[in-house]
Amino acid sequence: MKNKILGVLLLVALGVVKVPLEDRVADSLKAAQLRDAPLALSLRESVSQMAFAAALGGLRSLVASITYLRAYVAFEDRDWGRVDSLMTLTTRMQPREAMYWDEAAWHMAYNAATSTQQREDLRAAIRNKEFREYVLRGLTIVQEGLVYNPNNPKLLVREAEIYRDRLKDPRPAAEAFLLAAKNGAKPFYERMGAYELVKLGEPRDMQQAYEILKRHYDKGFRYPSVLRDLDILERKLNIPAAQRVGHPLPPTPPPHRK
Amino acid sequence: MDTPSPSTAPPPAVTVENLTKVFKSGFTKKPLLAVRQLSFTVGAGEVYGLIGPNGCGKSTTMKVMLGLLKATQGRATIFGRDSEEVASRQDVGFLPENPYFYKHLSGRETLNFYGKLCGLRGSELKGRTEAMLELTGLTHAAERRIGGYSKGMLQRVGLAQALIHEPRLLILDEPTAGVDPVGSRRIRDLILELKERGITIVVTSHLLEQMQEVCDRVGIMSNGRMVSEGKLEDLISVENQTELILQDASPELLARIHALVQESGGKSQLISEGKPRTTLEKLFLQSTTQTGDGE
Amino acid sequence: MANDFAPQSLMSSAPSRSAYSSFSPGRIWTMATHTVTQLIRMRILVFMGIISMVIVIAAFAFPAVSPEQQLKLLKDWTFGALKIFFIIIAIAATGLLLPRDLEDRTLYTTLSKPVPRYEYLIGKLLGVMLLLGGGLLLMDLVFSLMLYLKQSLIISSQIAALEKEQAATPENIAFIKDLNSRFGLTYSLHSAVWAIFLQASVVAAVSLLISCFASSTLFTILVGIAFVIAGHGQSLLREWFLDKMSGFWQKSLSGAIAVFCPDLTLFDLAEPAIRGEVIPLGVLTEVSGIALLYIVGYTSVAYLFFVEKEL
Numbered sequence: 001m002k003n004k005i006l007g008v009l010l011l012v013a014l015g016v017v018k019v020p021l022e023d024r025v026a027d028s029l030k031a032a033q034l035r036d037a038p039l040a041l042s043l044r045e046s047v048s049q050m051a052f053a054a055a056l057g058g059l060r061s062l063v064a065s066i067t068y069l070r071a072y073v074a075f076e077d078r079d080w081g082r083v084d085s086l087m088t089l090t091t092r093m094q095p096r097e098a099m100y101w102d103e104a105a106w107h108m109a110y111n112a113a114t115s116t117q118q119r120e121d122l123r124a125a126i127r128n129k130e131f132r133e134y135v136l137r138g139l140t141i142v143q144e145g146l147v148y149n150p151n152n153p154k155l156l157v158r159e160a161e162i163y164r165d166r167l168k169d170p171r172p173a174a175e176a177f178l179l180a181a182k183n184g185a186k187p188f189y190e191r192m193g194a195y196e197l198v199k200l201g202e203p204r205d206m207q208q209a210y211e212i213l214k215r216h217y218d219k220g221f222r223y224p225s226v227l228r229d230l231d232i233l234e235r236k237l238n239i240p241a242a243q244r245v246g247h248p249l250p251p252t253p254p255p256h257r258k
Numbered sequence: 259m260d261t262p263s264p265s266t267a268p269p270p271a272v273t274v275e276n277l278t279k280v281f282k283s284g285f286t287k288k289p290l291l292a293v294r295q296l297s298f299t300v301g302a303g304e305v306y307g308l309i310g311p312n313g314c315g316k317s318t319t320m321k322v323m324l325g326l327l328k329a330t331q332g333r334a335t336i337f338g339r340d341s342e343e344v345a346s347r348q349d350v351g352f353l354p355e356n357p358y359f360y361k362h363l364s365g366r367e368t369l370n371f372y373g374k375l376c377g378l379r380g381s382e383l384k385g386r387t388e389a390m391l392e393l394t395g396l397t398h399a400a401e402r403r404i405g406g407y408s409k410g411m412l413q414r415v416g417l418a419q420a421l422i423h424e425p426r427l428l429i430l431d432e433p434t435a436g437v438d439p440v441g442s443r444r445i446r447d448l449i450l451e452l453k454e455r456g457i458t459i460v461v462t463s464h465l466l467e468q469m470q471e472v473c474d475r476v477g478i479m480s481n482g483r484m485v486s487e488g489k490l491e492d493l494i495s496v497e498n499q500t501e502l503i504l505q506d507a508s509p510e511l512l513a514r515i516h517a518l519v520q521e522s523g524g525k526s527q528l529i530s531e532g533k534p535r536t537t538l539e540k541l542f543l544q545s546t547t548q549t550g551d552g553e
Numbered sequence: 554m555a556n557d558f559a560p561q562s563l564m565s566s567a568p569s570r571s572a573y574s575s576f577s578p579g580r581i582w583t584m585a586t587h588t589v590t591q592l593i594r595m596r597i598l599v600f601m602g603i604i605s606m607v608i609v610i611a612a613f614a615f616p617a618v619s620p621e622q623q624l625k626l627l628k629d630w631t632f633g634a635l636k637i638f639f640i641i642i643a644i645a646a647t648g649l650l651l652p653r654d655l656e657d658r659t660l661y662t663t664l665s666k667p668v669p670r671y672e673y674l675i676g677k678l679l680g681v682m683l684l685l686g687g688g689l690l691l692m693d694l695v696f697s698l699m700l701y702l703k704q705s706l707i708i709s710s711q712i713a714a715l716e717k718e719q720a721a722t723p724e725n726i727a728f729i730k731d732l733n734s735r736f737g738l739t740y741s742l743h744s745a746v747w748a749i750f751l752q753a754s755v756v757a758a759v760s761l762l763i764s765c766f767a768s769s770t771l772f773t774i775l776v777g778i779a780f781v782i783a784g785h786g787q788s789l790l791r792e793w794f795l796d797k798m799s800g801f802w803q804k805s806l807s808g809a810i811a812v813f814c815p816d817l818t819l820f821d822l823a824e825p826a827i828r829g830e831v832i833p834l835g836v837l838t839e840v841s842g843i844a845l846l847y848i849v850g851y852t853s854v855a856y857l858f859f860v861e862k863e864l
Contacts, residue, residue: 007857014850015812021846022816025839032836034825058785058821062633065626072618097828099621186728324665326864344669345573352665358657362594374583375666419662
């Protein structure tokens with residue numbers, strides 16, 4: 001009997017000792033970015049029972065990969081509502097996984113939007129309205145993803161592309177491209193940001209764009225678009241002729257695709 | 259209480275002093291008194307039989323001697339060491355009642371395993387294992403998994419593992435229960451053989467006749483108490499009777515014996531007369547040629 | 554075989570082996586290797602086959618999704634399978650050992666040898682840990698090989714695609730290689746496998762403790778599973794509910810769970826490793842340290858219960 005009492009006491013003592021140690025290890029894990037973000041509680045009710053139980057068991061990535069694959073099947077079936085809800089579930093499971101946010105936004109802003117645009121059974125006004133709604137949905141997703149993954153280059157690029165290609169809004173596009181480049185995206189995206197600045201036409205923006213493109217030019221990136229935009233900027237900013245490097249595109253641009 | 263007759267080494271092989279064991283099972287059931295105030299001593303080299311009906315406390319006593327159970331009161335010692343000390347088990351080999359072993363091991367692996375637990379290694383382990391397989395007649399089945407062994411073979415593996423580390427004391431719990439007469443005969447022969455080699459043996463059984471021929475002394479237990487203890491001859495011989503067995507006796511001779519008994523007067527009288535019968539066991543042993551399990 | 558236990562001189566001279574010592578690594582090792590043999594012969598290796606199949610399927614089953622996603626799926630499925638199966642093995646194997654020894658009465662024969670009860674327990678746990686460690690090592694090898702193959706395939710096909718578009722600049726190629734190595738095979742993935750080993754070992758120690766006062770295998774397994782769930786939930790409990798809970802009973806209940814359950818989420822390093830985070834050695838050491846604390850602590854408690862056990 002004596003040993004059993006001792007055993008219970010040891011168990012309690014162990015518990016009391018371990019709690020602060022556990023907190024310490026948890027803090028180290030947090031500091032090294034190794035702790036999972038908690039599930040967003042507000043959306044917990046939308047997660048099915050099984051998924052929640054598994055999420056408790058540290059199997060979130062496995063469950064997320066399954067909902068992701070189901071979303072992929074829905075994508076192949078062009079069932080956009082289902083794609084959205086399954087991708088939402090996937091991103092809830094692993095909010096720190098930028099790839100999932102990126103793909104969820106892409107599905108909405110590109111695939112779903114374009115697919116709606118091509119539907120001939122809808123009236124033009126409705127098609128356009130739905131197109132815009134899907135694009136905005138994509139934008140919302142990518143911006144939510146950026147809350148969990150601040151300054152993630154992949155998501156910033158996606159955001160910029162949605163602004164540029166789908167919403168034709170150069171200023172936020174430029175800002176997102178430049179922020180992405182600053183946070184480790186390919187240097188290419190800095191030039192993308194500069195091209196958007198050129199579209200804006202304000203002197204401050206043009207000055208910034210000129211500095212970026214000139215820098216890339218000096219590093220050896222002398223692609224036709226760089227030269228073309230430098231040409232525009234040099235003339236608008238009145239750069240002395242001796243320093244000018246840009247020139248317009250060749251008169252007959254060869255068509256890329258037939 | 260009797261003192262053990264063979265007076266050899268100072269510490270007796272086993273002493274049990276005022277042993278009481280109470281089992282508390284659950285909160286509601288009332289405690290079960292399995293053994294009460296039990297005392298006995300087994301001298302080195304003796305064969306001691308602990309007999310009694312099922313549930314009389316024999317197995318509990320053995321488990322206390324092996325440290326598997328803690329005594330509620332009193333104590334047991336093995337060659338002078340308290341049975342609660344793990345070290346006391348070095349000198350003990352134990353054959354449990356209906357022994358079970360790990361089904362996934364072969365006979366040889368089983369003996370190796372128990373040998374290693376007893377500290378045997380290398381060539382000594384190998385030698386002991388082979389010797390024990392041979393002793394118990396299991397060499398031919400050594401590679402087979404224990405899961406496929408018959409009851410008698412299990413009993414023999416049990417004996418082999420009990421003896422693997424050359425213990426000075428062997429504790430056998432119902433060694434002959436459920437074993438056929440041939441196997442049972444062998445086990446009794448082995449007990450006698452081990453006794454000759456100076457090994458102390460404590461054996462329990464409820465098969466009284468079988469104990470008769472191997473035990474030096476017996477203790478009879480009932481309801482957790484020792485009710486009778488002593489040398490076998492003293493316990494079972496009927497002091498005032500004599501048995502005569504004659505061969506080829508003629509009727510005349512028998513008549514003269516009758517007459518003599520009558521003539522002598524006094525208290526002597528002839529109580530019974532008849533033809534002795536062989537025991538069923540002897541008959542079985544004579545008429546069966548099969549020598550046991552798995553052979 | 555003759556009709557008698559004949560052979561002579563089997564009880565040879567005085568034993569030459571070493572005297573009894575109260576702590577013998579040799580005996581513990583005997584118990585441990587015996588446990589490994591026992592578990593392997595209980596067909597536990599079938600699990601390894603199933604996990605390998607999951608890995609191979611995950612490596613080649615989803616060619617449609619993007620390359621990064623393919624690598625991620627392979628890693629997700631592998632770690633999911635490793636975690637599930639090794640936790641099951643830890644609970645079931647441990648749950649089968651002690652209660653079964655008791656049910657089969659093999660415990661009598663073992664403990665009637667000069668084997669202290671702590672050596673018996675340590676040997677059993679060590680055996681389970683050896684099996685878990687060996688199994689995980691094997692699975693890590695299979696997984697690493699598959700991931701490396703997959704990664705090489707993806708890189709070469711991506712470079713081929715770049716060349717086709719005449720965009721195979723050194724900058725682009727370096728970018729692709731960098732990206733793939735971040736999402737491909739990294740040291741952190743092996744660290745995550747090690748963390749699964751630690752987690753499964755802790756679960757085994759907890760199951761051993763449970764089996765010391767449980768008498769049946771089923772009970773041990775069920776309570777073990779409950780502990781695993783509570784062990785994963787307790788940090789959530791602490792983070793979310795503890796502040797919000799006001800009632801005395803609510804507080805003491807979550808307090809009790811925190812005290813009695815190991816925090817198993819500390820060992821969930823697979824997710825960040827899959828994401829490409831680096832697991833620093835310091836953090837890994839801390840995690841290993843707390844695992845050791847759990848294992849030693851729970852095994853000591855288990856011993857205190859086991860030594861009192863009436864057999």
